[in-house]
Amino acid sequence: xxxxxxxxxxxxxxxxxxxxxxxxxxxxxxxxxxxxxxxxxxxxxxxxxxxxxxxxxxxxxxxxxxxxxxxxxxxxxxxxxxxxxxxxxxxxxxxxxxxxxxxxxxxxxxxxxxxxxxxxxxxxxxxxxxxxxxxxxxxxxxxxxxxxxxxxxxxxxxxxxxxxxxxxxxxxxxxxxxxxxxxxxxxxxxxxxxxxxxxxxxxxxxxxxxxxxxxxxxxxxxxxxxxxxxxxxxxxxxxxxxxxxxxxxxxxxxxxxxxxxxxxxxxxxxxxxxxxxxxxxxxxxxxxxxxxxxxxxxxxxxxxxxxxxxxxxxxxxxxxxxxxxxxxxxxxxxxxxxxxxx
Amino acid sequence: xxxxxxxxxxxxxxxxxxxxxxxxxxxxxxxxxxxxxxxxxxxxxxxxxxxxxxxxxxxxxxxxxxxxxxxxxxxxxxxxxxxxxxxxxxxxxxxxxxxxxxxxxxxxxxxxxxxxxxxxxxxxxxxxxxxxxxxxxxxxxxxxxxxxxxxxxxxxxxxxxxxxxxxxxxxxxxxxxxxxxxxxxxxxxxxxxxxxxxxxxxxxxxxxxxxxxxxxxxxxxxxxxxxxxxxxxxxxxxxxxxxxxxxxxxxxxxxxxxxxxxxxxxxxxxxxxxxxxxxxxxxxxxxxxxxxxxxxxxxxxxxxxxxxxxxxxxxxxxxxxxxxxxxxxxxxxxxxxxxxxx
DNA sequence: ACCGAGTACGAAAGCGCTTCCGAAAGCGCT
DNA sequence: AGCGCTTTCGGAAGCGCTTTCGTACTCGGT
Numbered sequence: 001x002x003x004x005x006x007x008x009x010x011x012x013x014x015x016x017x018x019x020x021x022x023x024x025x026x027x028x029x030x031x032x033x034x035x036x037x038x039x040x041x042x043x044x045x046x047x048x049x050x051x052x053x054x055x056x057x058x059x060x061x062x063x064x065x066x067x068x069x070x071x072x073x074x075x076x077x078x079x080x081x082x083x084x085x086x087x088x089x090x091x092x093x094x095x096x097x098x099x100x101x102x103x104x105x106x107x108x109x110x111x112x113x114x115x116x117x118x119x120x121x122x123x124x125x126x127x128x129x130x131x132x133x134x135x136x137x138x139x140x141x142x143x144x145x146x147x148x149x150x151x152x153x154x155x156x157x158x159x160x161x162x163x164x165x166x167x168x169x170x171x172x173x174x175x176x177x178x179x180x181x182x183x184x185x186x187x188x189x190x191x192x193x194x195x196x197x198x199x200x201x202x203x204x205x206x207x208x209x210x211x212x213x214x215x216x217x218x219x220x221x222x223x224x225x226x227x228x229x230x231x232x233x234x235x236x237x238x239x240x241x242x243x244x245x246x247x248x249x250x251x252x253x254x255x256x257x258x259x260x261x262x263x264x265x266x267x268x269x270x271x272x273x274x275x276x277x278x279x280x281x282x283x284x285x286x287x288x289x290x291x292x293x294x295x296x297x298x299x300x301x302x303x304x305x306x307x308x309x310x311x312x313x314x315x316x317x318x319x320x321x322x323x324x325x326x327x328x329x330x331x332x333x334x335x336x337x338x339x340x341x342x
Numbered sequence: 343x344x345x346x347x348x349x350x351x352x353x354x355x356x357x358x359x360x361x362x363x364x365x366x367x368x369x370x371x372x373x374x375x376x377x378x379x380x381x382x383x384x385x386x387x388x389x390x391x392x393x394x395x396x397x398x399x400x401x402x403x404x405x406x407x408x409x410x411x412x413x414x415x416x417x418x419x420x421x422x423x424x425x426x427x428x429x430x431x432x433x434x435x436x437x438x439x440x441x442x443x444x445x446x447x448x449x450x451x452x453x454x455x456x457x458x459x460x461x462x463x464x465x466x467x468x469x470x471x472x473x474x475x476x477x478x479x480x481x482x483x484x485x486x487x488x489x490x491x492x493x494x495x496x497x498x499x500x501x502x503x504x505x506x507x508x509x510x511x512x513x514x515x516x517x518x519x520x521x522x523x524x525x526x527x528x529x530x531x532x533x534x535x536x537x538x539x540x541x542x543x544x545x546x547x548x549x550x551x552x553x554x555x556x557x558x559x560x561x562x563x564x565x566x567x568x569x570x571x572x573x574x575x576x577x578x579x580x581x582x583x584x585x586x587x588x589x590x591x592x593x594x595x596x597x598x599x600x601x602x603x604x605x606x607x608x609x610x611x612x613x614x615x616x617x618x619x620x621x622x623x624x625x626x627x628x629x630x631x632x633x634x635x636x637x638x639x640x641x642x643x644x645x646x647x648x649x650x651x652x653x654x655x656x657x658x659x660x661x662x663x664x665x666x667x668x669x670x671x672x673x674x675x676x677x678x679x680x681x682x683x684x
Numbered sequence: 685a686c687c688g689a690g691t692a693c694g695a696a697a698g699c700g701c702t703t704c705c706g707a708a709a710g711c712g713c714t
Numbered sequence: 715a716g717c718g719c720t721t722t723c724g725g726a727a728g729c730g731c732t733t734t735c736g737t738a739c740t741c742g743g744t
Contacts, residue, residue, distance in 0.1 A: 007463070009700060020724045025702060035722065052461035056401040057700035060729045065398075067441070067462075075417065076427035076630075076647070085418035088444050092455075097462060099409070100442045102430050113434075119349070119394035120439060233630075262634050288418075288575075292604050294636025305418070351730060362694045367732060377692065399730035402699045691740075701729085710721075 008051045017045040028053070059121060067097040068124040068312060069117035073105045077232070077259065078287035079304060083128050083158060086308025094316065096124075103129065105197070105231065107137040114144060124154045124315045128308070130200035130231075131160035149319075156315040158307055160201055166314040166324045168307050172202055175300040175330045176209020177216075179254055179282050182298070182332060184217045187341035188252040188280060191224055194239040194260050196231035203231070206256045206284060225250070229260075236263020244271060251279060251341045258283035258290050261297055265337070269294075276339030286333055295336035303328055350393045359387040370395070401463065409439040410466035410654060411459035415447045419574070419601065420629035421646060425470050425500060428650025436658065438466075445471065447539070447573065449479040456486060466496045466657045470650070472542035473502035491661075498657040500649055502543055508656040508666045510649050514544055517642040517672045518551020519558075521596055521624050524640070524674060526559045529683035530594040530622060533566055536581040536602050538573035545573070548598045548626060567592070571602075578605020586613060593621060593683045600625035600632050603639055607679070611636070618681030628675055637678035645670055 014024035019038060026034045027042035034042075059065045070087050072080040084100060091098045099122060103110030110127070117125055125148065132138055146164050149155050155165040159172075183191055193210060196203050211221035225247045229235035236255055240263065243250050255261035261283030265275060273279050275295055283290060286301035310326050356366035361380060368376045369384035376384075401407045412429050414422040426442060433440045441464060445452030452469070459467055467490065474480055488506050491497050497507040501514075525533055535552060538545050553563035567589045571577035578597055582605065585592050597603035603625030607617060615621050617637055625632060628643035652668050 007461075007700095011700080021701085022703075022725075023723055026723090029702080031703090033722065038722085054402070054700055055462050056398040056407075057729090058702075059398040060396070060402050060699090060731085061701040062703075062729060074427065075430060076420070076423045078418070078420065078423075081418040081420070081423035081426075084423075084442075085416065085444075088417060088442060092444060095458070097441045097443065097458070099439045100426075100430060101439065102427075102434060115394075116437070116439070120397050121349075262631070266634060289604070289631045289634070292608060292631070292635050294634070294638075296636075349730095353730080363731085364695075364733080365693055368693090371732080373733090375692065380692080396730055399699090400732075402701085402729090403731040404699060404733075686744090688743095689741090691738105693736105693738085695734105695736085697732105697734080699731085699733105702727105704725105704727080706723105706725085708721105708723080711719080712717105713719100714715105714717080 007054060008049055010051070010053065013042065013046045013049055013051045016049065017042045065121050065123045066095070067099050067120075067122050068126060068315070069099045069101070069114075069120070069122040071101055071103050071110060071113050071117070071125070071127045071129070073103055073129045075100060075102065078289065079257065079259070079285050080128060082287070082304035083308040086305035087126060087312050088308075089305070090309045090312045105129075107132045107134065107141065111141050111144060114141070118144070118148050118153065122153075124156075124312070126156050126158065126308075126311045126315060127160070128158040128311070129160065130202035131162070132199050132201070134199055154315040154319065156311040158311045162323065164323055166311075166320075166326075168311045168314065168326045168328060170302045170307065170328045171330050172205035173209040173212070175284060175302075176206040176256075177213045178209075178330070178332045179284070179300060180210040180213025181216075182334065182338065183252045183254070183280060183282065184213060184219070186252075186280065186338060189219065189341070190247070190249045191252045191254060192243045192247055192250045193224060193226045194236055194243075194253060194255040194264060195226050195228050196235055196256050196260055198228040200231065203256055210254060231257060231260065233259050233263040233266075236260030237267045238263075240264045240267035244273075252338070253279060253281050255281065255283050258285045258287045258297060258299055261290075261299065261337075262293060265293060265295075265297070275337050278342055280338040280341070282338055290333075291335065293337075298335045298338040299333055301331040301333050349396060350391055352393070352395065355384065355388045355391055355393045358391065359384045407463050407465040408437070409441050409464050410468060410657070411441045411443070411456075411462070411464040413443055413445050413452060413455050413459070413467070413469045413471070415445055415471045417442060417444065420631065421599065421601070421627050422470060424629070424646035425650040428647035429468060429654050430650075431647070432651045432654045447471075449474045449476065449483065453483050453486060456483070456490075460486070460490050460495065464495075466498075466654070468498050468500065468650075468653045468657060469502070470500040470653070471502065472544035473504070474541050474543070476541055496657040496661065498653040500653045504665065506665055508653075508662075508668075510653045510656065510668045510670060512644045512649065512670045513672050514547035515551035515554070517626060517644075518548040518553075519555045520551075520672070520674045521626070521642060522552040522555025523558075524676065524680065525594045525596070525622060525624065526555060526561070528594075528622065528680060531561065531683070532589070532591045533594045533596060534585045534589055534592045535566060535568045536578055536585075536595060536597040536606060537568050537570050538577055538598050538602060540570040542573065545598055552596060573599060573602065575601045575605040575608075578602030579609045580605075582606045582609035586615075594680070595621060595623050597623065597625050600627045600629045600639060600641055603632075603641065603679075604635060607635060607637075607639070617679050620684055622680040622683070624680060632675075633677065635679075640677045640680040641675055643673040643675050
C-alpha cells in the first residue's frame with residue numbers, strides 16, 4: 001500500500017508566523033481566544049505556504065471526520081448513480097469527501113459495508129436503496145445503525161423506512177397508484193406486475209399503490225399476476241417470458257422500476273409484440289434514458305439527484321428529537337409505451 | 343460536523359489477551375516477532391470483541407492510508423458510473439475504500455479535487471476522463487500529480503495520455519477507424535462528426551481514427567463536417583440541428599460517444615428522419631442502454647468496468663521504472679442504427 | 685556449565701493535531 | 715498602589731496506533 005507523501009505541518013506554519021502551535025491551531029480552526037490580528041497573520045502565512053491540515057491527525061485529536069459514507073446497491077445502476085451524483089454534488093459544495101461502497105443488493109454485504117464505514121469513523125452515513133422486508137436482517141442492521149447514531153454518527157436513509165434515522169422517501173405508494181389509474185383509465189383490465197425482489201420494501205410499497213388503484217376501480221388486485229424476479233433489466237426479461245406463457249390475456253405490464261421495464265421492452269421486441277398497440281408497458285423512476293427507449297417509456301419520475309442532496313442535507317443538520325421524513329414529489333410521465341387497451 | 347463514536351482500542355484487546363500493546367499490534371498486522379500461539383490468541387480475542395483498528399490512528403502512526411481517490415467527470419454519466427463500478431468492485435475485494443469526486447468536465451475544478459484528495463493523504467488516486475488539449479492546463483495538473491507521485495502517492499489515469507503515470511487507454515483511434523470503415527463500407531460518403539468538446543484528447547484521438555479510415559478509402563477528411571459541442575446528450579441534439587440545416591447531404595453521423603449519439607437520435611426522431619433508412623448513426627463506448635435505444639445503437643464497445651478495475655490494479659502494483667500502459671480492447675457492435683447509404 | 689546468536693516480548697517514542705490548563709498581561713475599580 | 719477580572723497566549727497532555735530499541739529468555743555448540 002503506497003504511503004502519502006509528507007506534508008507541511010502546523011508547527012511549520014506556527015513558527016513562520018511566530019506563534020505557538022496551540023495558537024496556530026486556534027487561529028486556523030476559527031476558535032476564539034486569539035486576537036484578530038494574530039489570527040489574520042496565521043491565516044495569511046498558512047495560505048502562503050499552502051498548508052493543509054492532515055485530516056488523520058485532526059480526526060485523531062478529537063476533531064470530526066469530514067467524510068460522508070454512501071452505500072448504494074450498485075453505482076452503475078442509473079437510479080443509484082443519479083442519487084450518488086446528488087450526494088457528491090452537495091458534498092463538494094460543503095467540501096466534504098464521499099466514500100462510496102456497494103452493497104450489491106445483498107443485506108449482509110450491506111451490513112458489512114456499513115460496519116466498515118463506521119470503523120473508518122466517518123461521521124455521516126447515507127444508505128440508499130430499499131429496505132429488506134426480512135425482519136431478521138432489518139433488525140441486525142437497525143441495531144448497528146442505532147448504535148452508530150447513539151455514538152454521535154449522523155445517518156440518513158433514502159427510499160426506506162427507518163424507525164430512528166432521518167429519511168428521504170419517494171412516494172412509492174402514490175406512484176404505484178398513479179400508474180394503476182393511468183392504465184385502468186386506458187381501459188386495461190388484465191394488468192401484470194413485474195415486481196422484482198419480493199423482499200424489498202420499495203417493491204411492496206409500489207405494489208400496494210397499484211393494488212389500491214385497482215380496488216378503487218372495482219378490480220380485484222388478488223387476480224393480478226405478480227412476477228418476482230431480480231430488480232434489474234434481466235429480471236424484466238425473464239418475467240416477461242413467463243407472462244407471455246402463463247398469462248396470455250395480459251394487455252399491460254407494470255414494471256416496478258425502469259431497469260426491469262427495459263428488460264420487458266426488450267423481451268417484447270424479440271417476440272414481435274407491438275408496444276403499445278398490443279401491450280402497454282410502464283416503469284418507475286424515470287432514469288434519464290427512459291425518454292430514449294424504443295418506445296419511450298411511460299413512468300413515474302422521481303427526483304433522484306435531489307433525493308441525494310436532500311439526504312445529505314438532512315444528515316448535516318443537527319439531529320432532531322424525532323427522526324425527520326422528507327417525502328419527495330412524484331410525477332406521472334406519459335410517453336409512447338402506453339396506449340388504449342386492445 | 344458530527345463526530346464518530348468512540349470505539350474499542352487496541353489496548354483493550356491487548357489487555358484482554360494478556361499481552362502488551364506492541365505485541366497486539368504486531369500480531370494483528372501480521373508482522374513477525376510474535377509466536378504463533380500468542381498471535382492466534384490475540385486474533386481470537388480481537389475477533390470476539392469485534393475490534394476494528396482506527397484508520398486515522400493507524401495512518402497517522404506511519405501506516406498507509408487505505409483509501410483510493412477516484413476523480414470522474416460526473417458519476418451519473420453511464421460511461422463514468424461503469425468505470426466507477428469497476429473501481430469500487432476491486433476496491434471492495436481488497437478492502438479499500440473509495441473516495442469519489444466530480445471534476446464536472448472542468449480542468450480547474452479537476453485540479454482542485456485532486457489537490458483536495460492529496461491533502462486528505464489518500465495513497466492512491468485514479469483520474470478517469472479525458473485529458474485536456476490545452477497545454478497550460480495540462481502542465482499545471484501534471485505538475486501537481488508528479489509531485490504527488492514523487493512523494494510516494496500512486497496514480498493511475500484512465501483514458502488519457504500521461505507522461506509519468508500508469509494509464510489505461512482505450513484504443514480510441516482504432517475505434518474511430520473501425521466506425522469509419524463500417525460506414526464507408528455501407529456506402530456512406532457524406533459523413534458528419536458530432537465531436538463534443540474540442541479540448542479533450544479523447545475527442546481528437548477518435549476523430550483521428552475516423553480521418554484515417556477516410557483517407558484509407560480515398561476520401562478527404564478535411565471535407566467532413568465536424569461539430570464541436572458538449573460531450574453530453576444535449577450536445578448531440580444541438581449538433582444534429584446544425585447538420586440538418588448546414589449539411590443536408592449528410593447520410594451518416596458519427597457521435598464520438600453514446601451520450602451524444604442519444605441526442606442525435608432524439609433530434610432525428612423529432613425531425614421524422616428515419617434511422618437508418620435516411621440517416622445512419624453510430625456512437626462510441628457501448629454504455630449499457632445502447633442496446634435498448636430506438637433504434638438500437640451501432641457503437642464501439644469499451645470494457646468500462648474492466649477499465650476501472652485495471653486502473654486500480656495498476657495503482658496497487660509497485661511503481662515500475664517506466665509508466666505502464668494498458669490498452670483495452672475494443673469491438674465494433676453493429677446494431678440497427680446503421681444501414682446502407684440511401 | 686558458559687557464551688554468542690537468535691527469538692519473543694514490553695517500554696516508550698513519536699505521527700500531527702486539538703484542547704485543557706495555567707501564566708502573563710491588560711483593564712477598570714476601589 | 716492593590717485587587718480581581720478578562721483576554722491572549724504557550725506548555726503539555728493526550729487521540730490510538732506503529733515501530734524502534736532494549737531486555738529477558740531460549741538454544742545449540744563447545
